[in-house]
Amino acid sequence: MTERTIELPHPPAPLPLDAPLGPFSTIRVLRRNPIETWTKAHFELPIIVGPSILGMTAVVNDPAAIRRVLVDNATNYRKDALQKRALGPALRDGLLEAEGEEWRVQRRTLAPLLTPKTVDSFAPAVNAAAEDFVNRLMHLREGLVLDVQLEMARVTLDVLGRTIFSDGLERDFDEIAFAVSRIVATVGRLDPFDILDFPEWIPRLGKLGGRRAQAFFASLVESLIARRKRLLARNKASAPRDILTLLLEAQDPQTGAGLSDPQIKSNIQTFIAAGHETTANALTWSLFLLSSRLSQLSFNVVTCWRQRGSV
Numbered sequence: 001m002t003e004r005t006i007e008l009p010h011p012p013a014p015l016p017l018d019a020p021l022g023p024f025s026t027i028r029v030l031r032r033n034p035i036e037t038w039t040k041a042h043f044e045l046p047i048i049v050g051p052s053i054l055g056m057t058a059v060v061n062d063p064a065a066i067r068r069v070l071v072d073n074a075t076n077y078r079k080d081a082l083q084k085r086a087l088g089p090a091l092r093d094g095l096l097e098a099e100g101e102e103w104r105v106q107r108r109t110l111a112p113l114l115t116p117k118t119v120d121s122f123a124p125a126v127n128a129a130a131e132d133f134v135n136r137l138m139h140l141r142e143g144l145v146l147d148v149q150l151e152m153a154r155v156t157l158d159v160l161g162r163t164i165f166s167d168g169l170e171r172d173f174d175e176i177a178f179a180v181s182r183i184v185a186t187v188g189r190l191d192p193f194d195i196l197d198f199p200e201w202i203p204r205l206g207k208l209g210g211r212r213a214q215a216f217f218a219s220l221v222e223s224l225i226a227r228r229k230r231l232l233a234r235n236k237a238s239a240p241r242d243i244l245t246l247l248l249e250a251q252d253p254q255t256g257a258g259l260s261d262p263q264i265k266s267n268i269q270t271f272i273a274a275g276h277e278t279t280a281n282a283l284t285w286s287l288f289l290l291s292s293r294l295s296q297l298s299f300n301v302v303t304c305w306r307q308r309g310s311v
């Protein structure tokens with residue numbers, strides 16, 4: 001493959017700061033992109049501990065220290081209150097928010113979903129979503145500029161839909177995509193009141209705009225779970241072997257217990273929240289880098305960096 005470099009506007013990767021920001025700037029920037037509050041020291045030192053607007057914080061980069069925190073001495077550490085407040089009640093009963101014994105039980109119960117063999121079984125659904133996207137690209141008029149980040153957000157949501165609810169979503173895909181993007185843009189952002197540890201009864205204005213989307217999405221997930229439960233009760237063999245069926249059938253290998261309804265709903269919302277923007281951003285960056293290196297790519301990736309702030 002021949003390589004060539006072409007000039008493209010570069011996405012605004014955060015520039016490490018020389019010194020920490022003041023408190024007001026920290027609140028503003030945390031809301032936009034937390035990593036933009038990091039200084040050069042955060043990128044260079046193995047461990048950096050110091051006061052911040054969030055209290056005493058430690059950023060751990062050294063692999064051995066990360067292992068100690070996450071594995072060897074994990075019982076000594078808790079998920080921080082800010083993450084819990086920011087992720088909110090929707091994910092409270094899922095794997096991402098669980099801690100201690102509850103996390104261990106869920107992780108054990110969900111392990112069969114995460115084996116390479118099961119993940120491989122989702123490949124046809126992932127391929128189908130990718131093929132649909134490429135077909136759509138092929139039919140666009142020459143010279144059209146696309147916001148690749150938005151497109152990747154659509155593709156990743158499509159993959160999640162096909163792998164979790166493979167027998168269909170009951171609602172129009174665009175309606176769901178709009179609700180998810182609304183939730184990410186409102187509920188998914190750090191609110192200054194959360195950062196300042198204000199009591200939960202004080203409304204977070206920035207999150208109010210996402211309430212309707214959240215309610216729509218939660219009731220959709222509930223209805224899809226109920227539909228699948230009815231199908232499994234009627235004719236187990238006819239139910240698709242997708243993530244929803246696997247969640248409904250999951251059993252703790254030690255006790256035989258299944259997941260509760262709130263845990264199933266929360267885990268589905270977790271998979272969508274955790275697997276959507278993360279993967280979309282990774283794909284957007286990959287396409288950007290590929291398009292600036294490879295002449296074989298017949299399109300250049302020029303996304304709306306300025307509008308979006310950062311990825």
Ligand code: HEM
Binds near residue numbers: 095096107272278279
């Ligand atoms: C490039 C893509 C991704 C990135 C960068 C990413 C990043 C992360 C990070 C940093 C965590 C640890 C969070 C914490 O404990 O505070 C995490 C956990 C998690 N992620 Fe992802 N993720 C990605 C894709 C996905 C996808 C596609 C899914 C599911 C469909 C997913 C589901 C989860 C779940 C369930 C957890 C909690 C795991 C546990 O605590 O046992 N993630 N991810």
